[in-house]
Amino acid sequence: MMTASTFTRHREIAWRGGQTRSTSRLIAEEIAIALTYNGSAHAIMMGTPSDLEDFGIGFSLTEAIVERMSEISSIELVPNELGVEVRMWLEGDRAASLAARRRAISGPVGCGLCGIESLEQACRAPSQVAGRSTAFHARDLLGAMQALSPLQVLNQQTRSVHAAAFWHPRIGIGPVREDVGRHNALDKLAGAMALEGRSAEDGVVLLTSRVSVEMVQKAAMIGAPVLVAMSAPTALAIRTAEEAGITLLAIARDDGYGVFTHTRRVLLPEDAAPRADA
CATH class of the missing domain: 3.40.140.10 (Cytidine Deaminase, domain 2)
Structure with a gap:
């Protein structure tokens, strides 16, 4: 089972200031995180194994898979020996819309652009931020x-x-x-x-x-x-x-x-x- 820890301690031989010594350092964990919708894999990202429910919901919103969090009917984190699967189930209309524009994103850097089949999706027009008088x-x-x-x-x-x-x-x-x-x-x-x-x-x-x-x-x-x-x-x-x-x-x-x-x-x-x- 993949550890859920966000960091681990590793030994190192440190060479600094011309001196060598044996020491240890806390190192951030990085695991494979699979984002699935209604049983189908959509994206595989490399990331830190923390706040993964936030990650699933946020990815769904910022990638325009859903417009509102309420369109995600359920979310479940399923660890396995390779990483963690973030399983999400969408409401009917959203599930159908996603199936119609299904695309695969797979890459080691979690850039959000790897594997996109259309350049238009990579260079999509941004959402317009509502005008505010706040300064x-x-x-x-x-x-x-x-x-x-x-x-x-x-x-x-x-x-x-x-x-x-x-x-x-x-x-x-x-x-x-x-x-x-x-x-x-x-x-x-x-x-x-x-x-x-x-x-x-x-x-x-x-x-x-x-x-x-x-x-x-x-x-x-x-x-x-x-x-x-x-x-x-x-x-x-x-x-x-x-x-x-x-x-x-x-x-x-x-x-x-x-x-x-x-x-x-x-x-x-x-x-x-x-x-x-x-």
């Missing part, structure tokens, strides 16, 4: 990113996993989800918010990873108006965020970040240089 203070967004690191429990132990989190100016950060795959972490966050009945429309999604196009697509699917990431975006991610109506902030460091799209939602300090809105 966030630049320093508050920076503070949110700085506050995320201590909340990454698994990463504090292993230094090898990504996190996706939701921040609200009145509530703070939460939930936080982690995974060796950045896409998986975002899917887990989407599922956790759906289970809590929380909307992403009045807050901010925080990422500890780079921003590729599918991260923007997934954020758009859950209606997040602002996306803040630690690393840089791709050009396609920027164009997609622009099209979706998402304010994209990236390369977040201790001293600030870059605002790439829809700057109206970010209230920069008064001493900031004048700028044109996107």
Whole structure:
């Protein structure tokens, strides 16, 4: 039976500063996670064996397999010697719709694009984020990113996993989800918010990873108006965020970040240089 632990301890020979010593390190686990719908395999992802119900629900939402969590009639986690199967059963209409557009996704990196039969599916038009008048203070967004690191429990132990989190100016950060795959972490966050009945429309999604196009697509699917990431975006991610109506902030460091799209939602300090809105 595959262990459900999120990490294990491994011995290592450490060579640092010209010195060699025998020690050990906590290492993040990575297993095969099969997502099945109504008895048929749909995707096989490599990921961290935690919050897998969140993962199944979030993946279903961000990949447009369902529009609402209620369209998943049941979900079951079935471990076996190879990994874990996340078994989901859909309501009749959704099951028929999925069968009509059945596609296989299988890949070692959990990118969400492997095996897609049509390029149109990879480059699909993003969902439109509802227009909101809410704007966030630049320093508050920076503070949110700085506050995320201590909340990454698994990463504090292993230094090898990504996190996706939701921040609200009145509530703070939460939930936080982690995974060796950045896409998986975002899917887990989407599922956790759906289970809590929380909307992403009045807050901010925080990422500890780079921003590729599918991260923007997934954020758009859950209606997040602002996306803040630690690393840089791709050009396609920027164009997609622009099209979706998402304010994209990236390369977040201790001293600030870059605002790439829809700057109206970010209230920069008064001493900031004048700028044109996107």
